[in-house]
Amino acid sequence: MSANRPAAVVVLAAGEGTRMKSKTPKVLHEICGRSLVGHVVSAARELDPEHLVVVVGHAAEQVGAHLADRYAGTRTAFQAEQNGTGHAVRIALEELGQSVSGTVVVVCGDTPLLSGATLTALAETHAADGNAVTVLTAEVPDATGYGRIVRDAATGAVTAIVEHKDATAEQRAVREINSGVFAFDGQLLADALGKVRTDNSQGEEYLTDVLGILREAGHRVGASVAGDHREILGINNRVQLAEARRLLNQRLLEQAMLAGVTVVDPTSVLVDVTVTFEPDAVVHPGTQLLGVTHLGEGSEVGPNTRLKDTAVGAGARVDNTVADRAEIGAEASVGPYAYLRPGTRLGTKSKAGTYVEMKNASIGEGTKVPHLSYVGDATIGDFSNIGAASVFVNYDGEAKHHTTIGSHCKTGSDNMFVAPVTVGDGAYTAAGSVITKDVPAGSLAVARGQQRNIEGWVARKRPGSAAAQAAAAAAEKTPEDL
Ligand code: UD1
Numbered sequence: 001m002s003a004n005r006p007a008a009v010v011v012l013a014a015g016e017g018t019r020m021k022s023k024t025p026k027v028l029h030e031i032c033g034r035s036l037v038g039h040v041v042s043a044a045r046e047l048d049p050e051h052l053v054v055v056v057g058h059a060a061e062q063v064g065a066h067l068a069d070r071y072a073g074t075r076t077a078f079q080a081e082q083n084g085t086g087h088a089v090r091i092a093l094e095e096l097g098q099s100v101s102g103t104v105v106v107v108c109g110d111t112p113l114l115s116g117a118t119l120t121a122l123a124e125t126h127a128a129d130g131n132a133v134t135v136l137t138a139e140v141p142d143a144t145g146y147g148r149i150v151r152d153a154a155t156g157a158v159t160a161i162v163e164h165k166d167a168t169a170e171q172r173a174v175r176e177i178n179s180g181v182f183a184f185d186g187q188l189l190a191d192a193l194g195k196v197r198t199d200n201s202q203g204e205e206y207l208t209d210v211l212g213i214l215r216e217a218g219h220r221v222g223a224s225v226a227g228d229h230r231e232i233l234g235i236n237n238r239v240q241l242a243e244a245r246r247l248l249n250q251r252l253l254e255q256a257m258l259a260g261v262t263v264v265d266p267t268s269v270l271v272d273v274t275v276t277f278e279p280d281a282v283v284h285p286g287t288q289l290l291g292v293t294h295l296g297e298g299s300e301v302g303p304n305t306r307l308k309d310t311a312v313g314a315g316a317r318v319d320n321t322v323a324d325r326a327e328i329g330a331e332a333s334v335g336p337y338a339y340l341r342p343g344t345r346l347g348t349k350s351k352a353g354t355y356v357e358m359k360n361a362s363i364g365e366g367t368k369v370p371h372l373s374y375v376g377d378a379t380i381g382d383f384s385n386i387g388a389a390s391v392f393v394n395y396d397g398e399a400k401h402h403t404t405i406g407s408h409c410k411t412g413s414d415n416m417f418v419a420p421v422t423v424g425d426g427a428y429t430a431a432g433s434v435i436t437k438d439v440p441a442g443s444l445a446v447a448r449g450q451q452r453n454i455e456g457w458v459a460r461k462r463p464g465s466a467a468a469q470a471a472a473a474a475a476e477k478t479p480e481d482l
């Protein structure tokens with residue numbers, strides 16, 4: 001591998017991508033949690049090049065900032081006007097100081113499915129065959145829009161690449177296309193780029209013309225046919241964007257399944273490249289796993305669940321849930337219909353049940369919040385139970401405050417914990433309480449109006465009503481009837 005270490009990889013990403021019809025530059029559109037250019041840069045890094053240069057132009061500042069933020073170590077070359085792929089590579093070589101000896105690999109920023117393995121294979125073929133240039137090609141079912149590979153009828157050798165717009169009807173019938181990925185001898189590339197002309201239908205400097213130029217000068221021109229044509233799918237519009245997302249998603253899920261994850265219905269599960277799994281995790285239909293999400297061994301997620309940057313512990317069960325930046329402990333139970341917001345940490349065997357929302361809350365081992373509650377800015381100890389329909393009243397209109405509940409507490413249903421407030425270990429609270437003062441460990445807090453029964457009120461105030469008749473009938477019943 002290191003023997004074939006390229007001197008440079010050049011990523012072409014200066015184009016606007018007009019066909020996307022978007023305010024966002026094409027290469028910053030995302031699939032599976034990563035920008036298009038990010039996918040290409042990640043694959044390029046697998047080659048371990050000495051230099052990695054991205055040619056930026058349209059929305060250069062935005063694309064440059066994105067690269068600096070996520071892909072430290074990539075250099076950018078600025079192409080003020082997009083005068084073609086050949087022009088773009090010329091600018092990249094100028095950025096590198098023009099004296100690049102060794103292999104220069106060129107890839108387009110809009111081919112996100114390209115794998116590092118395919119790039120490595122291309123670099124190996126290029127070196128083994130001693131080529132001046134090696135182009136990665138593929139046979140595709142529909143070649144519309146792509147540059148066609150023209151081969152010598154007798155020898156089969158590649159003689160040129162002809163752009164769709166410049167191709168004859170005969171050439172357009174060719175199904176072998178230029179992927180836009182090349183390995184070049186750096187010196188010969190620089191020389192040939194100086195000879196590229198603009199007398200084509202788009203008035204651009206085509207990188208593809210370098211092949212013909214090198215061949216005519218007597219250099220070796222080679223081609224490497226990709227095993228899977230879908231890998232070189234170039235994104236020009238949003239239909240292709242969705243198709244690439246589908247294919248990459250399928251690839252990621254297949255890797256997970258082969259590593260021991262059950263995906264009940266791969267067509268309804270969306271996954272990002274940064275998601276990791278352990279064996280025997282189960283993913284039910286309608287589930288989206290986004291960002292740095294991890295599913296522990298034997299955990300079960302879904303159906304209809306969206307987890308972003310969330311860790312799910314071994315054996316946990318997460319059903320019909322939305323979670324963002326949450327940590328779900330081993331064997332915990334979440335949902336159905338739970339919403340875990342950033343900073344939620346659920347301990348081992350704990351529970352966030354049905355219609356429960358949590359935020360910035362730490363829930364101890366074995367503690368349960370089973371029904372209809374909001375837990376915000378709170379710490380709850382181990383083995384406590386929070387009654388149904390409780391609210392952690394954390395906001396006074398200006399600032400957020402914290403509630404602390406100890407271990408082995410049993411709080412009643414319909415409690416309001418008006419923060420800042422603390423409930424000590426082993427304490428109980430009565431149903432319907434509004435807890436505004438700290439509750440000492442081991443006590444029962446009752447904080448609600450006393451019940452008063454006004455007997456005979458219905459007979460006096462609602463005489464003749466169905467309620468009065470029912471009350472009268474109840475009064476006549478003997479104790480045995482009751
Ligand atoms: C290009 C190839 C075509 C190939 C196809 C594969 C050329 C002339 N054509 O066509 O043979 O089949 O890719 O997907 O090379 N770019 C720049 N600066 C420019 C022009 C383009 O950086 O001045 C970048 C674009 O941002 C894009 C890439 O180069 O990432 C390819 O450009 P695009 O316009 O998409 O070329 P295609 O017409 O698809």
Ligand code: CA
Binds near residue numbers: 108110234235236
């Ligand atoms: Ca393209």
